[in-house]
Amino acid sequence: MEPQQQQTTATATPSEKQLSKDEVHKFLKSAVDLAIGSGEYHHRAVSELQNNITQYAIKKIGAVKPASTKCVVACTVVQNTDAGFHITNALHWDDSCDTVVTYNFQNKAMNIVLTAYLITT
Secondary structure, eight states: OOOOOOOSBOOOOTTSOOOBHHHHHHHHHHHHHHHOTTOOOOGGGHHHHHHHHHHHHHHHHHHHSOTTEEEEEEEEEEEOOSSOOOOOOOOOOOTTTOEEEEEEEEOSSEEEEEEEEEEEO
16 A cells, blocks of 8 residues: 555644644754754763754644644654664554654754654544
8 A cells, every 4th residue: 555645734623723734844843953053963962952852843833733633743863874774653543634744854963853743633
């Protein structure tokens, strides 16, 4: 079965604002941009880096998401080496109202993959 593309907006009740993928992507990018500082990879600082990124993203998305939508943010940070890395997510949900948005960042020192899952309840 071929993967399906997600809808560009999460659904909401008429009184709730819809949250676009572009808006969520902007929050994810801002979270990474604000947290990376010098952009150097320091193993001892990865936990703090991931925490800063995810907390900022959750705060920004939470401030504008519909009340009926739950949000989960996952962050993967990998030091750039000659080895590759793979991330796989399997989800079972309603494509008509649930959304996933991913932001990828890469510099000479590291790769960051930030994913937001918006699930309408």
